[in-house]
Amino acid sequence: MKRTSVQDIHSKYEAGEPLTMLTAYDAPIAELVDEGGVDMILVGDSAGDNHLGYDDTLPLTMEEALSNAAAVDRAVDDAMVVADLPFLSYGASMEQSVENAGRFMKEAGADAVKLETAPHGETTIEIIDRLTELGIPVMGHVGFTPQRMHQIGGPYIQGRGQTGSAHVDALVETAEKLVDAGVFAVVLETVTEETGTRVTEAVDVPTIGIGAGRNVDGQVLVVTDMLGMGEAFKLSKQYADVGETIRDAVSEYVSEVEHGEFPARENVYEPEDEDS
Numbered sequence: 001m002k003r004t005s006v007q008d009i010h011s012k013y014e015a016g017e018p019l020t021m022l023t024a025y026d027a028p029i030a031e032l033v034d035e036g037g038v039d040m041i042l043v044g045d046s047a048g049d050n051h052l053g054y055d056d057t058l059p060l061t062m063e064e065a066l067s068n069a070a071a072v073d074r075a076v077d078d079a080m081v082v083a084d085l086p087f088l089s090y091g092a093s094m095e096q097s098v099e100n101a102g103r104f105m106k107e108a109g110a111d112a113v114k115l116e117t118a119p120h121g122e123t124t125i126e127i128i129d130r131l132t133e134l135g136i137p138v139m140g141h142v143g144f145t146p147q148r149m150h151q152i153g154g155p156y157i158q159g160r161g162q163t164g165s166a167h168v169d170a171l172v173e174t175a176e177k178l179v180d181a182g183v184f185a186v187v188l189e190t191v192t193e194e195t196g197t198r199v200t201e202a203v204d205v206p207t208i209g210i211g212a213g214r215n216v217d218g219q220v221l222v223v224t225d226m227l228g229m230g231e232a233f234k235l236s237k238q239y240a241d242v243g244e245t246i247r248d249a250v251s252e253y254v255s256e257v258e259h260g261e262f263p264a265r266e267n268v269y270e271p272e273d274e275d276s
Contacts, residue, residue, distance in 0.1 A: 003111060004039055004080040006137050006184045012039065013206040019185075019218025021082075021208055022226070025051040025068045027075035029223060034076045040208075041076060042114065042220060043069040045084040045147070050224045057146045060086045062100060066108045073109030082139055083110035087147045090115060090127055097127045101136050112137035114187065116145035117178060119170040125181050132182030140178035142171050142199070143212065144190035157211075159195030168195045175199045175207075187220065188212035190235060211235025 012019060021040040024030035025047040033041055044050075047068050048060040069083040083104040090097035104110040113131070117124040117140060128138045143158045143166075156164040159171055172195075175186050185206040188196050193213030200207045200216050209216035211234070221237070224230035228241040256262035 003076070003078060006080075006112070009039065009080065009184060009206060013217055019206055019208060021218060021220035023047075023050070023220070023223045024072050027071045030072040031075040033223060034079045038079050039218070040080045040082055040220075041072060043072050043081065043083045043110070044114075044222070045086050046222055050222055050230055056149065058087045058150075062086060062089050062103070065089075066103060069104055069108035069110050080111045081109065082112045082114050083108060084114050091123055094127065094130060098130060098134065098136075101131050101138075102134075105136060112139055112184070114139040114141055116141045116147050117174055118145060118148060119166040119174050120177075121174065125174075125177050128178060128183060129181040138181075138183050139208075140175065140183035140186040141189065142174050142178070142186060143188045143195065146189075155190065157190050157192060159192040168192065168198060171195050172198050172202050175203050179203045179205055185218075188216060 009019065019040070020038045021042055022033050022038050023042045023044045023046055024033050025043060030041060043065070045057040045060050045065065047065070048054040048057040051068070052060065052064060054060065065084065065086045069081065073081055085101060085104070089100045101113045104113050113136060115124055115128060115138060119142070128140065131138050144155060146155075149155060153164045158166050159168040161167040171191065178186055183205060185208055186199065186203060187208045187210065188199055190211040193215065196207065196209050196212035197215040206217040208218040208220050210220045222230065225233060225236040226239045227243070228238045229243045232238065253262065
């Protein structure tokens with residue numbers, strides 16, 4: 001089977017069917033997420049703090065991001081693979097921006113890329129316009145943009161018009177400009193439900209929410225959050241406690257090794273073992 005395409009996403013959106021997306025950063029998790037039936041897998045720059053141990057997304061390098069995307073690409077059969085462009089991998093120049101976006105498709109096998117856009121972020125909008133002209137599918141991202149967290153002062157909910165929070169009108173206008181530039185979908189992160197509703201009503205491409213309320217066209221979560229392997233956030237929901245399962249399994253393994261219970265006879269190769 002071929003992977004989910006931009007056209008497939010649009011067809012599902014036109015039919016009023018909710019869209020689903022989860023993050024993944026390595027092959028084993030990506031394979032399981034794909035088998036679970038999501039429409040899209042985001043190889044997010046959230047790998048920085050959720051996969052590679054950094055304090056936030058900013059230290060993630062192009063090489064690390066490409067490696068993550070390539071691992072996911074090798075494991076996925078059906079879902080669209082969308083790769084985040086890391087902090088400062090775009091924006092310094094048009095040439096650099098296009099080259100780095102292209103590397104995710106040519107070298108890592110991604111099906112699309114995602115760029116964060118500040119309110120009225122004309123530079124990023126121009127880059128997206130160029131990328132889509134060249135045939136690179138782009139997913140937009142407005143609302144809370146983690147790559148700008150130091151500038152805005154923290155992970156503030158967007159759409160409230162307070163310090164560190166963009167006004168809802170600015171977010172709607174930015175989303176509209178992204179659509180004009182050619183994005184096939186827009187992620188809305190950590191915004192008021194009013195913002196999610198207004199952006200969804202204003203644009204004719206799918207809106208994918210993460211903390212954007214109920215009136216969007218689809219949802220995305222960080223896979224470690226929904227599996228119980230990371231910090232709990234209000235915008236997320238824990239669907240399993242894989243973290244506790246892993247801790248219990250490791251503890252049992254340590255105990256069995258320390259007490260001489262593992263390896264047992266069934267784990268030992270004999271000289272004439274046909275399976276050796």
